Amino acid sequence: MQNSIDWANVGFMPRKTNAVAVSLFRDGKWSAPELVDDFKFSINVFAGSLHYANSCFEGLKAFRGADGKVRLFRPYDNAHRLASSAAYLDMACPSEEMFVQMCLSCVKANLEFLPPYGVEASLYVRPLLLGVNPQINLNSSTDVLFAVMCTPVGAYSSGLKPVTAVLCRNYDRAAPNGTGRFKLAANYAMSMHPYNLAHKLGYGELLYPDSATKSKVDEFGSSNFMAIKGRSYVTPLSNSVLPSITNRSLQQLAADEGLTVEKRPICLEELAEFDEVNACGTAVVITPVCKIDDRPALESPEVTRSYTFGSPDKCGETSFKLYKRIRGIQNGTEEDVHGWCVIL
Ligand SMILES: Cc1ncc(COP(=O)(O)O)c(C=O)c1O
Known part of the structure; x- marks a missing residue:
């Protein structure tokens, strides 16, 4: 299905796409990554991320090339940086390979939102790590949600205008x-x-x-x-x-x-x-x-x-x-x- 996005005026805001890639870390292991089409997650009101900011994230982009190929720019570097952020929070983090595979599966599931070659817009990919277990003490989260979502974006701020x-x-x-x-x-x-x-x-x-x-x-x-x-x-x-x-x-x-x-x-x-x-x-x-x-x-x-x-x-x-x-x-x-x- 081709959507009717005006690529020249796409702006910099979240849009509902087809799917989010998710995995949950609980009892010492990550669940098999899934693609879900519901963008609303229910989360316990005592989740540490809501109170103590047990949360870190990444931002990277996918581009449709002049040759028609889809490229993700340096995702292993983002995976590496997320691991360093998660280590500071003493939170579980997916392996670099799992991170990259989930980014790729998110992009693949949302290809119709990937802008065509030749426009300034691109597909922004946002991996998010969120502590979700209920807690009241100031502790690192034991249960962690890893979600990768994406949205088409145009120029942020002014583009190349000073x-x-x-x-x-x-x-x-x-x-x-x-x-x-x-x-x-x-x-x-x-x-x-x-x-x-x-x-x-x-x-x-x-x-x-x-x-x-x-x-x-x-x-x-x-x-x-x-x-x-x-x-x-x-x-x-x-x-x-x-x-x-x-x-x-x-x-x-x-x-x-x-x-x-x-x-x-x-x-x-x-x-x-x-x-x-x-x-x-x-x-x-x-x-x-x-x-x-x-x-x-x-x-x-x-x-x-x-x-x-x-x-x-x-x-x-x-x-x-x-x-x-x-x-x-x-x-x-x-x-x-x-x-x-x-x-x-
Ligand atoms: C505080 C801060 N510095 C620098 C950057 C640029 O980092 P990157 O080039 O990896 O997007 C960002 C954006 O992620 C940021 O939020």
């Missing part, structure tokens, strides 16, 4: 020795309020400095920070940022293009020296950032300093080249020399 960002000094996303490097549901609750404040102020992105000293760049609210400085690709080395799979891919492609990759602490003052700045992540690959305002508080109108990068109208040249390369690999128009894609 946005402005604000440096968030009066709220922390991640504690210095906390959970910033894992993809826990709790992290997103931490950043919800400042994110809303930044959006109300008209900013497209929120840039967090490191929480301990507020002197170095960490990452954006839901994406990594990367910059181009001359012939270098510069990205923060920090224990409290999420290890972005997009960032790692862009670093490899930058190295392939002959750029020097510098993964190191970045002092805020160095922002003045960057030619191109981008937020990077699965949702859009890169979002160019044309200005970062330094505000002592998101509630106050005072801006102490503004940093500007490139044109307010278009993506920087080097960043665009990297964007084209990664999208080419995802679409099958460029050779996947690093073996990143898993073909359905």
